[in-house]
Amino acid sequence: xxxxxxxxxxxxxxxxxxxxxxxxxxxxxxxxxxxxxxxxxxxxxxxxxxxxxxxxxxxxxxxxxxxxxxxxxxxxxxxxxxxxxxxxxxxxxx
Amino acid sequence: xxxxxxxxxxxxxxxxxxxxxxxxxxxxxxxxxxxxxxxxxxxxxxxxxxxxxxxxxxxxxxxxxxxxxxxxxxxxxxxxxxxxxxxxxxxxxxxxxxxxxxxxxxxxxxxxxxxxxxxxxxxxxxxxxxxxxxxxxxxxxxxxxxxxxxxxxxxxxxxxxxxxxxxxxxxxxxxxxxxxxxxxxxxxxxxxxxxxxxxxxxxxxxxxxxxxxxxxxxxxxxxxxxxxxxxxxxxxxxxxxxxxxxxxxxxxxxxxxxxxxxxxxxxxxxxxxxxxxxxxxxxxxxxxxxxxxxxxxxxxxxxxxxxxxxxxxxxxxxxxxxxxxxxxxxxxxxxxxxxxxxxxxxxxxxxxxxxxxxxxxxxxxxxxxxxxxxxxxxxxxxxxxxxxxxxxxxxxxxxxxxxxxxxxxxxxxxxxxxxxxxxxxxxxxxxxxxxxxxxxxxxxxxxxxxxxxxxxxxxxxxxxxxxxxxxxx
Numbered sequence: 356x357x358x359x360x361x362x363x364x365x366x367x368x369x370x371x372x373x374x375x376x377x378x379x380x381x382x383x384x385x386x387x388x389x390x391x392x393x394x395x396x397x398x399x400x401x402x403x404x405x406x407x408x409x410x411x412x413x414x415x416x417x418x419x420x421x422x423x424x425x426x427x428x429x430x431x432x433x434x435x436x437x438x439x440x441x442x443x444x445x446x447x448x449x
Numbered sequence: 450x451x452x453x454x455x456x457x458x459x460x461x462x463x464x465x466x467x468x469x470x471x472x473x474x475x476x477x478x479x480x481x482x483x484x485x486x487x488x489x490x491x492x493x494x495x496x497x498x499x500x501x502x503x504x505x506x507x508x509x510x511x512x513x514x515x516x517x518x519x520x521x522x523x524x525x526x527x528x529x530x531x532x533x534x535x536x537x538x539x540x541x542x543x544x545x546x547x548x549x550x551x552x553x554x555x556x557x558x559x560x561x562x563x564x565x566x567x568x569x570x571x572x573x574x575x576x577x578x579x580x581x582x583x584x585x586x587x588x589x590x591x592x593x594x595x596x597x598x599x600x601x602x603x604x605x606x607x608x609x610x611x612x613x614x615x616x617x618x619x620x621x622x623x624x625x626x627x628x629x630x631x632x633x634x635x636x637x638x639x640x641x642x643x644x645x646x647x648x649x650x651x652x653x654x655x656x657x658x659x660x661x662x663x664x665x666x667x668x669x670x671x672x673x674x675x676x677x678x679x680x681x682x683x684x685x686x687x688x689x690x691x692x693x694x695x696x697x698x699x700x701x702x703x704x705x706x707x708x709x710x711x712x713x714x715x716x717x718x719x720x721x722x723x724x725x726x727x728x729x730x731x732x733x734x735x736x737x738x739x740x741x742x743x744x745x746x747x748x749x750x751x752x753x754x755x756x757x758x759x760x761x762x763x764x765x766x767x768x769x770x771x772x773x774x775x776x777x778x779x780x781x782x783x784x785x786x787x788x789x790x791x792x793x794x795x796x797x798x799x800x801x802x803x804x805x806x807x808x809x810x811x812x813x814x815x816x817x818x819x820x821x822x823x824x825x826x827x828x829x830x831x832x833x834x835x836x837x838x839x840x841x842x843x844x845x846x847x848x849x850x851x852x853x854x855x856x857x858x859x860x861x862x863x864x865x866x867x868x869x870x871x872x873x874x875x876x877x878x879x880x881x882x883x884x885x886x887x888x889x890x891x892x893x894x895x896x897x898x899x900x901x902x903x904x905x906x907x908x909x910x911x912x913x914x915x916x917x918x919x920x921x922x
Contacts, residue, residue, distance in 0.1 A: 423551045426551050427551045430551075430639075430642050430644060433638055433642070434634070434635045434638040434639060435635075437634040437635065437637075437638045438634040438635050440634075441630065441631040441634045442631070
């Protein structure tokens, strides 16, 4: 993806746009995963249209935990990625 | 009076039945009915109303009693080890339920594992998986394993870790920026994100006497030796120049291998860190030496190279060395864990006995690991009295406790361990444990408090219930 040498302005703008698109896509993916998981796990009672009290609190906790765990996972992934990138750079030189 | 007709009737009946029997016998001889065995009639059983039991023959009895007792002993031992492991896992399970914020790392224990003399790493790993790991998993503890396949590996790796910590803190020669970024990529990313390491005790679990010796040696080398990594001495006359030049970083990462023309060195089937070392150290030299390289590489290939770089400081130099300024007040509390391991055909009775009493081992190891996991107290190592073999009066000398940890395991080692070492092999296992007072006073040992012991006993008896995860809490 990286061009030879530097990127000129037009390419950089395009790269920027693509990154933003990707981030948006990732965000929407995460949102739909979150909704699916929390709905499936928390909301079980369909005898009534409204959310019960326990379902409401369950959903809040579910969102909280999901975001915290994805934050943690993201951090670990970032660290490992950095390490791999460093070592990969060295391995490529071999 | 009434007897006579009845007896005569009985006689006639008996007569009739006997004739009937005879006729039956003659009639059925052709069909070859098996003769009936004489049934042992026990009047006591008959009185109790039990059916007519029949014991098997003498041979069967011998066989069944031997196999039955052996199988019973094995099953009882297996059942008890399972219970004991479950008990220790329950004792520490409350730690798994503690909360952890996203910006904090959990506590990490370091496990030092090395292959026992005469055997491979697999047996040590299985010992770890069977006795140590269940307790660690039940407490949701994070752990890091320092493995050693041959003598000296654990020493080298321990010293490397300590040197790495020291370099990170800023000792030794400063590394260039990109070098530091490569080595400490994970740590730097964590600092960047604001993730903090666990603030509290870490811990070391050392499995086996040989590992303990290497661990102590590695500790001393790491904190007392120079902060820079030792060089693999290249056996060339020009090597003196290379040794004085310092290769920044650890030998195994070998960032200077890129561009090294010595692919020959990489082909050596021996330890590749050693090859990288010679390649990297020789890379420092100018290319004028390149033509000498092929012959010297061939010479090295014939002579086996030492697996790890030699220690940067020998035990005799401890008293003259200076302790690193970054040495923590307490060198991570350590817990030695017994690893009974014995080989040999003639030792089969001993091994059978140990196989049938593994529950005691499980209990002991579970206790040590639980002490390390709960980290409630730790005590400094004391001096113990060792009885002198030679003195007639039986008086003992006082030695530091660290030298006598798990010393009974040395009796299990084979004679081959005490054979004199070849040039490229290390001899940590047969040397005594040499301690430096400054470091030895900083070593601590995990212990279980008496309340924890009492609680463990109650959990084992069943009087204290431990809530499992998944139940309503």
